[in-house]
Amino acid sequence: MGLTANRYPPSPIRFRPLSLRCLITAGPTREFLDPVRFVSNPSTGKMGYALAAAARAAGWTVDLVSGPVSLPEPAGVMVYPVVSAAEMLRQTDALFGPCDILIMTAAVSDWRPQVSHPQKLKKTGEALTVEFEPTEDILAALARRRRPDQLLVGFAAETEDVEAHALAKLARKDVDLIAANSVAGPQGAFGSDQNRLVLLGRDGFRAVLGPAAKTAVATALIAQLAPFLAARSR
Ligand code: CTP
Numbered sequence: 154m155g156l157t158a159n160r161y162p163p164s165p166i167r168f169r170p171l172s173l174r175c176l177i178t179a180g181p182t183r184e185f186l187d188p189v190r191f192v193s194n195p196s197t198g199k200m201g202y203a204l205a206a207a208a209r210a211a212g213w214t215v216d217l218v219s220g221p222v223s224l225p226e227p228a229g230v231m232v233y234p235v236v237s238a239a240e241m242l243r244q245t246d247a248l249f250g251p252c253d254i255l256i257m258t259a260a261v262s263d264w265r266p267q268v269s270h271p272q273k274l275k276k277t278g279e280a281l282t283v284e285f286e287p288t289e290d291i292l293a294a295l296a297r298r299r300r301p302d303q304l305l306v307g308f309a310a311e312t313e314d315v316e317a318h319a320l321a322k323l324a325r326k327d328v329d330l331i332a333a334n335s336v337a338g339p340q341g342a343f344g345s346d347q348n349r350l351v352l353l354g355r356d357g358f359r360a361v362l363g364p365a366a367k368t369a370v371a372t373a374l375i376a377q378l379a380p381f382l383a384a385r386s387r
Pocket of ligand 1: 238257258259260261262263288289290291292293306307308309310311322
């Protein structure tokens with residue numbers, strides 16, 4: 154039998170896409186003073202990369218906007234490398250529209266030098282005073298233009314009063330959930346393979362994940378999102 158034309162008319166039912174689209178940011182940003190000097194932080198990107206792998210394992214389509222890190226790209230994940238907070242804002246903003254879930258683990262620099270010199274500054278033997286200006290708060294900016302069906306998850310890196318500060322950030326940035334972690338001392342989250350997260354939401358939602366390997370904590374966090382996603386798609 155030869156090829157036959159499709160005998161069925163197009164279905165009037167519109168299906169939701171099978172795969173959820175998840176946008177994750179990870180790692181530090183670098184804010185250059187001149188071509189050889191920058192301000193940054195000790196973030197290694199491990200938590201964000203573990204989340205990208207866990208989200209992929211859950212069957213989601215994953216975009217990962219990554220500051221400078223030394224980690225292998227997670228299989229099946231689209232990685233967008235950036236350097237500065239301004240670049241991270243531009244790239245994340247460009248990918249935000251079609252995403253169902255945004256998870257901002259990136260340790261975005263809160264300030265950048267007001268002037269970035271095009272040539273290496275030569276030392277003079279004198280003290281150097283650098284003026285810093287604030288960078289844009291990416292998460293807060295995206296939250297202001299979100300759709301109601303998008304789920305926004307922030308991270309809070311704190312050195313003291315971890316949960317109180319994280320709850321204040323949840324309200325200030327107007328996100329659905331915030332994952333609080335301690336970055337105090339040598340046992341803090343930066344660079345470690347282990348983490349303990351307290352996931353905080355509105356109406357008193359609270360779940361403790363870990364302490365455990367970041368890969369296990371990432372899988373647990375992705376699993377925690379299911380009821381929130383179901384509530385939004387109704
Ligand atoms: N964040 C962001 N843009 C910034 C700073 C932070 O999007 N310029 C995001 C982080 O990715 C994280 C959340 O906001 O999801 C909280 O970041 P954190 O560094 O803990 O707090 P800050 O907002 O920087 O506030 P503070 O420095 O006062 O603790």
